[in-house]
Amino acid sequence: MPLHIPTPLIESRPLSLSAGRPVWLKLEALQPCGSFKLRGVGHACETHHARGALHFVSSSGGNAGLAVAYAGRKLGVPVTVVVPETTTERAKELLRLEDASVVVRGSSWQEANEHAQTLLGAGDAFIHPFDDPLLWTGHASMIDEVAQAGCKPDAVVLSVGGGGLLRGVVEGLQRNGWQDVPVMAVETAGAASLHAAMAAGRTVELPGITSVATSLGAKRVAEQALACTRQHPVVSHLVSDREALDACERLLRDHRLLVEPACGAALALLEHPEAVAAFGNVLVIVCGGATATLEQIRAWREAC
Structure with a gap:
């Protein structure tokens, strides 16, 4: 048996209503150590x-x-x-x-x-x-589970730090024959190494990380993460720290699940209906995070 567990795939009624389309959550925050x-x-x-x-x-x-x-x-x-x-x-x-x-x-x-x-x-x-192919192959298993559930999304929304999750999800989409499913890659504005790399056409090192979403805090995205944006449809999006923190609180209120701001970044994209307007079923990877407390999230929110 692998060390990870299969995680629930649920439709979020509150997020579906606000986004105007079905929103599905892959609850990776429920892994034994708290994240994907x-x-x-x-x-x-x-x-x-x-x-x-x-x-x-x-x-x-x-x-x-x-x-x-x-x-x-x-x-x-x-x-x-x-x-x-x-x-x-x-x-x-x-x-x-x-x-x-x-x-x-x-x-x-x-x-x-x-x-x-x-x-x-x-x-x-x-x-x-x-930044390791073994990691990407392991991360891809979450898409295998979505495929086994018979729920092909029209788009996948996820957060990007160093790019391991992005690379793994793209591997999972491609090995399940879902090359046509685009990925919405979300970063906070103060930790946007993929966004900078896609704009420059090469990986670049950020001068520093200024976001509270420290789990996204890789100053340079992995080379293979950038490479997969050339092999698969990937769209880069930025959200603010405040939006990510608000999304954490909303998930806690709607689904009784506490996640880090790094995970809140992906959820925050749903507050921008235009970003997902072209898609039917939207799958959000709720990547989780175990180190942030509710008190920290609220303190960061006050400081924003």
């Missing part, structure tokens, strides 16, 4: 474990690190997660609950990632948070 990351990370960890890995090392102050820690505990493999100084105490607490060793290094994910590479020794496997 477990699909790809679990697949990668199981693969490396089968190859004899004795220790997993990751660099993530959020959901990818939590997924590695969960997978390692389930597989009986020790885990070290290197997190940047900006990582919340809540996130570090969750990592330790999964028995991971937590190392704090650097002011950004990039610096934490560089340090993580220096820790690798014989028998260790590095689990990248977003």
Whole structure:
């Protein structure tokens, strides 16, 4: 059995009414560690474990690190997660609950990632948070589940950080013969590395991340994420932090499910009816997120 679970696919009546079309939610927030990351990370960890890995090392102050820690505990493999100084105490607490060793290094994910590479020794496997074909293959399984439910969407809406979810969903769409289903790729304005890359025609490094949606905070999107925008219909959209936070509160009110602002970004696109006006059934990947509390979300909202 894989480490991830099949997640519910539900029609959201409140969102369908406001968007003027059926809106379906793939509830990846219900994965055991709180986000879709477990699909790809679990697949990668199981693969490396089968190859004899004795220790997993990751660099993530959020959901990818939590997924590695969960997978390692389930597989009986020790885990070290290197997190940047900006990582919340809540996130570090969750990592330790999964028995991971937590190392704090650097002011950004990039610096934490560089340090993580220096820790690798014989028998260790590095689990990248977003840029690895093993992850994409694992993430694609959520589209397999949608296909098995017999619900072909007319468009898929998802959030983009480093691009692992985007790359995995496109892989899933294509392997199910849904090459004609476009992806609405949503970022917050302060963490828009894919948007910048699509505009420039190449990956570019953002000067910094200014969004509260820190789980989207990759300053440079993965090369393969940009490449898949040339192989599949992908439309880039930007929303504000305030819109993402409002969408988090709305999902909590409508469906009793708390997610991070990074997930709220995708949900916020539905507040722009023109963005989905050309489509019938719209599928939103509710990617989740375990590190933000309701108090944090409301504090960020007050500050916007």
